[in-house]
Amino acid sequence: MKNFRNFCVIAHIDHGKSTLSDRLLEFTKTIAARDMQNQALDNMDLEREKGITIKSHAIQMSYKHTDGQEYTFNMIDTPGHVDFSYEVSRSIAACEGALLLVDASQGIQAQTISNLYLAIEHDLEIIPVLNKVDMESAMIDEVSDQVIDLIGCQKEDIVLASGKTGIGIQDIMNAVVKTVPPPTGDPKAPLQALIFDSVFNPYRGVVAYFRILNGTMKKGDQVRFVNTGADYNADEIGILQLSQKPRKVLSAGNVGYIITGIKVSKEIKVGDTITLTNDPCPEAIHGFEDVKPMVFAGIFPIDNDDFEDLRDSLEKLQLNDASLVFEPESSAALGFGFRCGFLGMLHLEIIQERLSREFNQEVITTIPNVTYFAKTKKSGSEKFLVKTPNDLPDPGILDFVEEPIIIAQIITKPEFIGSIMKLCMDKRGNLKKQVYLTTERVELTFEMPLAEIVFDFYDRLKSISRGYASFDYTPLRYEKSDLVKLDMKLNGDPVDALSALVHRTKAANFGKRICSRLKELLPRQQFKIAIQAAIGAKVVARETISALRKDVTAKCYGGDISRKRKLLEKQKKGKKKMRQIGNVEVPQKAFIEVLKLD
Numbered sequence: 402m403k404n405f406r407n408f409c410v411i412a413h414i415d416h417g418k419s420t421l422s423d424r425l426l427e428f429t430k431t432i433a434a435r436d437m438q439n440q441a442l443d444n445m446d447l448e449r450e451k452g453i454t455i456k457s458h459a460i461q462m463s464y465k466h467t468d469g470q471e472y473t474f475n476m477i478d479t480p481g482h483v484d485f486s487y488e489v490s491r492s493i494a495a496c497e498g499a500l501l502l503v504d505a506s507q508g509i510q511a512q513t514i515s516n517l518y519l520a521i522e523h524d525l526e527i528i529p530v531l532n533k534v535d536m537e538s539a540m541i542d543e544v545s546d547q548v549i550d551l552i553g554c555q556k557e558d559i560v561l562a563s564g565k566t567g568i569g570i571q572d573i574m575n576a577v578v579k580t581v582p583p584p585t586g587d588p589k590a591p592l593q594a595l596i597f598d599s600v601f602n603p604y605r606g607v608v609a610y611f612r613i614l615n616g617t618m619k620k621g622d623q624v625r626f627v628n629t630g631a632d633y634n635a636d637e638i639g640i641l642q643l644s645q646k647p648r649k650v651l652s653a654g655n656v657g658y659i660i661t662g663i664k665v666s667k668e669i670k671v672g673d674t675i676t677l678t679n680d681p682c683p684e685a686i687h688g689f690e691d692v693k694p695m696v697f698a699g700i701f702p703i704d705n706d707d708f709e710d711l712r713d714s715l716e717k718l719q720l721n722d723a724s725l726v727f728e729p730e731s732s733a734a735l736g737f738g739f740r741c742g743f744l745g746m747l748h749l750e751i752i753q754e755r756l757s758r759e760f761n762q763e764v765i766t767t768i769p770n771v772t773y774f775a776k777t778k779k780s781g782s783e784k785f786l787v788k789t790p791n792d793l794p795d796p797g798i799l800d801f802v803e804e805p806i807i808i809a810q811i812i813t814k815p816e817f818i819g820s821i822m823k824l825c826m827d828k829r830g831n832l833k834k835q836v837y838l839t840t841e842r843v844e845l846t847f848e849m850p851l852a853e854i855v856f857d858f859y860d861r862l863k864s865i866s867r868g869y870a871s872f873d874y875t876p877l878r879y880e881k882s883d884l885v886k887l888d889m890k891l892n893g894d895p896v897d898a899l900s901a902l903v904h905r906t907k908a909a910n911f912g913k914r915i916c917s918r919l920k921e922l923l924p925r926q927q928f929k930i931a932i933q934a935a936i937g938a939k940v941v942a943r944e945t946i947s948a949l950r951k952d953v954t955a956k957c958y959g960g961d962i963s964r965k966r967k968l969l970e971k972q973k974k975g976k977k978k979m980r981q982i983g984n985v986e987v988p989q990k991a992f993i994e995v996l997k998l999d
Contacts, residue, residue, distance in 0.1 A: 403583045404470060405654045407612070408528075409477040409492045411516040412502035413509075414453065417532040420564030421502065421573075422478040428570045429462040429474070431642060453480065457492040457598065459610060459656055461640045466578055474577065475641075475656040479516075487692050487724040487744065491671065493519050495597045495612040495656060498526040498581030500573065501552070505531045505539035505561075509547045514812065514842075515871045517552065527552055528560065528576045535563040550841070584614075584654030592616030592624070593682040594675040601717040607663040610641065610656070611675055614686060617652040623678040624661070627685040628670055632678045633661035666716040671723040692724040694742025696749055696855045699730060699767035699789065699898070700756075701738030707762065708737045714760035715739060718752065725752060730789065735765055735898055740788055743769075745859050767898045771851045774803040774879055790900040793886045796937055802902075803879040805851040808833070811862070812844050813870040820865040821845060828853035829904065848877065852902070887912055887941075889919070890933040908934075912942035920944040 410418045462474040477492040493499065499520045503509055520527060529548045534541055545559050560576055562569030598610040618624070622635045637660040639647040651657045663669055674685040702711045712729075719725050726742040743749040749769065756762040773787040778800045787793050787802070809830065813821055815837075822832065822845070830849035837843050854874065862870050887908050889899035899919075903911050912934025919932050927949055934942040953968045 402586070402588070402652070402654045404472045405475070405583050406472060406498065406577050406581045407475045407496045407584055407654070407656060408498040408500060408577060408581050409457075409479055409489075409496045410500045410502060411479055411489060411493070411513075411520060412532075413504070413507075413513045413516075414480075416502050416504040416507070416513070417564040418478055418502055421500075421530070421532060421562065422476065422564075424564055424567050424570050425476065425573070426460070426462065428567070428574070429464045431460065431462045457488045459492075459495075459598070459641045461642055461646075461656065464574060464578075466574070472578060473655075485724075485744070485748070489516055490519055491597045491723070493523050493525060495595065496523075496525060497584055498528065498577065500528050500530050500577075501548075502530050502532050503544055503548055505534050505541055505544050506536050508540065508544045509551060514551070515873075526580050526582060527554075528573070528580050529554055529558060530560045530562050530569075530573060532562055532564055534561045535566050535568060547841075586613070586615045586653030588615075588617050588652040590615040590653075591680045591682040592618055592622075592675065592677045593686060594618065595686045596626075596669070596671055596673045596675065599669055599671060599720045601666060601720050602660075605660050605662070607661075607666060607669050607720060608645075609659050609661075609669055609675075611659060612656045613651060613653050615653050615682070616677070617650060618657075618659070618675075618677075619650050620648075624659070624675050625678045625681060626669065627674040627676060627681075629668055629673065631668055633663065636660050636662055666720045669720065671720075692726070692744070694724075694726055694744065696743040696745060696769040697771055697788075698741055698743065698749060698769040699732060699735070699738050700727070700741050700753075701732065701735040701765045701767070701898070703763050703765060705736040710760075711739070711756075711762055711764065714756055714762050715741070717760070718755060722752070724748070732767070732789070732791065732897055735767075738764075746857070765898060768901045769855050770902055771805055771855055773805070773884065773902065776800045787902070790886045790902050791897055793884075793902060796885075801881050802884045804882045804884060806848055806877045806880045807851050807854070807874040808877050809847045809849055809854065809872065809874045810844060811847070811870055811872050812838070812842055813866050814841060815843050817866040817870065818843060818845070821862065821870065824858075824861055824865060825849060828858060850880075850882065850904075851876070852904075885936045888935045889915060890931075890935060891923075892931055893933075905936075908936055909941040916942045916944040920946055925949045 410422060412418050457477050457479045459475065459477045462476060464472045464474055466472055477496065479489045479492045501513070501517055503513060517527065529552060531541060531544060533539060541561065545556055548554065548559055549556060560569050560572045562573060593615040594611040594613045596609045596611050600608050602608050618635065618638055620635060620638050623632060624635050625632050637647055638651055638657055639645050640655070640657050645658055648657070659675065674682065676682040702708055715727050724744050727739040729737065730740040731737050743752065749766065753764060753766060756764055770790070774784045775787045775793060776782060776784045777794050777798045779798065811821060825847045828849055830847040832845065833848055834846035835843065859872065862872060883905045884902050885905050885908055887901050887903050888895045890896070899915065901911070916932045916934055923930065923946060925946055925948070929948045930946040932944045932946065933940045953972050954965045957965050
C-alpha cells in the first residue's frame with residue numbers, strides 16, 4: 402500500500418487539466434502512442450466538441466520512479482466548469498492529494514479557489530502546478546506570488562509545467578511521490594468501500610466505481626450496499642485504465658469497479674458504502690452532501706408514448722450524473738413529463754444533449770423557475786406549493802404568493818465590486834455584508850430571491866467579473882412577493898411551456914425580451930403570426946412575424962391597376978382564411994434558444 406498514490410487534478414475551466422492528463426498518460430505509457438488522442442480521458446463526443454470536461458474520469462497508471470520503486474497512481478481528471486462542481490467534490494472524497502493547476506497566463510480564478518477550499522476541507526495534500534509556462538503571455542513570477550498568497554507554500558514547491566510541450570512532467574511525478582501520502586487503511590479490517598461514480602452498461606448492467614478505505618474485496622464475494630441494504634454477488638471486479646481491467650483481488654487504498662449484474666438503476670446510490678455480507682463494517686462511510694439544484698425546468702417527451710422511456714433514460718443518466726434530480730409532473734399543452742433540478746443553465750443544456758445522443762430522447766424543455774407557496778382567499782384555505790406557472794390560482798381568488806429568499810455569497814476581486822453590486826440590485830438583492838478576505842479578495846453577502854438567480858445570473862456574473870467570481874448560496878426563508886403569471890400567446894393561443902412566474906415590475910421587460918427572441922427563432926409561415934406576452938387579459942408586449950408572400954402581381958405587365966388590385970385582394974382573403982385554420986408549430990430549437998436570453 403505504501404506505493405499507492407491517489408490524486409485528482411483540479412482547476413478553473415480551460416486551465417489545461419485534460420491536456421496535462423494526456424501528457425501524464427503518455428509519460429507513464431498507460432496509453433500506446435498509436436491510441437493517443439487529445440483529451441484522451443474525455444470519452445463523450447460532447448466533451449470534445451465543446452472542449453470541456455463534463456464527467457470526472459478515473460484512471461490507473463504504473464510509474465517506475467528514479468529510486469527504482471514501482472508506484473501505482475490512481476488519477477481522477479475533474480471538470481472545471483462551476484455547473485459540474487459536484488463531480489469535483491465526489492472525486493476529492495476519493496483522493497489523498499490534488500494537483501492544483503493554475504494557468505500562468507490567466508492567474509488564479511474563481512473555481513481555482515472554490516475547488517481548493519473543497520480539497521482543503523477534505524485534508525488533501527496540495528501540489529501547486531503552473532501550467533502553460535511555455536506561452537509568451539505567461540506571468541510566472543506574478544502568478545507564483547498569487548499561489549503563495551493563496552495556499553502559503555514556498556516558491557520552490559510550485560511545479561512549472563506545460564501540458565502542450567510536456568515540460569515539468571517528471572517534476573510532477575516526483576512531487577506526487579514525495580508529497581501525496583499513501584492511502585491509510587487496514588486490508589485485514591472489514592470491507593469498507595465508497596462508491597464515487599457509476600455508469601450504465603446495456604449488456605452488463607450498472608458498473609459502480611469505488612475507492613476501498615478498509616478491507617479487501619475478492620471476485621465472487623457476497624457484497625452488501627449499506628444504504629439500500631441489498632446483497633449482491635461481485636461477478637467482476639477490476640481496475641480502471643483506458644478500458645476496464647479485471648482483477649481477482651483489490652485491497653485497501655485501491656480504486657476500481659464492480660459489476661454485480663444490477664439492472665435497475667434505483668438499486669445503487671453514489672455515496673453509498675460497499676461491505677461484505679458475512680463480515681459487515683461497523684458503520685457506513687459519510688458519503689457526499691446533498692446536491693443543491695439551482696434551476697428547475699420541466700422536461701417533456703415530444704410524443705407522450707415515450708414517457709416511460711424518458712423515465713428510464715433519466716434514471717440511467719442520474720447514475721452517471723448524481724447532481725440531476727427529477728420528479729413526475731403534467732402540463733396541459735405538453736402532457737406528462739418530469740420536473741428536473743439542475744446546477745445551472747449549462748448543466749440543463751448538457752442533460753438535454755445527452756438525452757438526445759445517448760438515449761435518442763428528443764424532449765421539450767419549459768422555462769426554468771423555482772417553487773413558491775401560494776394561498777387563496779377562500780376561508781380556511783392552507784398554503785400550498787406552486788411548482789409550475791399553471792399551478793398559480795386565478796388573480797381574482799389569489800391572496801398572496803411567497804417566494805424563496807436566499808443568502809448569496811460572492812467572492813471576487815475588488816475592481817468588480819461596483820458592477821457586481823449593480824447586477825445584484827437589478828436582481829432585487831439587498832447587500833448585507835462586505836468583507837475583505839485579503840487585499841485581492843472581497844466577499845459580498847446579499848439577500849435575494851432564488852428566482853432571480855436561476856435564469857441568467859451565473860452567466861452575467863461570470864461575464865462582468867471576467868470569470869473571477871465564485872458564487873454560493875444557502876436557502877433562508879419564504880417571503881411575500883408581488884408575482885404574476887406571464888403567458889406567451891401565438892395568434893391568441895397560449896403556449897404553457899413558455900409561461901413564467903415573474904415579479905410584476907419585471908413582467909413587461911421579460912415579456913418583451915421573450916417576444917423579440919421568438920420573433921428571431923420561429924420560422925415564417927404563409928400567414929401572419931402575432932406573438933404576445935400577457936398578464937391575464939392584459940397584453941404587455943407584442944411582436945408580429947409577417948407572412949411569407951408570393952409576388953402575385955409579377956405576371957402583370959402594364960395594363961390597368963385594377964387587375965393588380967384584384968389579385969392582391971384575392972391573396973389577402975386566402976391569407977386570412979389560412980390564419981384561421983393554421984397552427985403555429987414551435988420547433989424544439991426555439992424552446993432551447995429562447996432560454997438563452999441575453
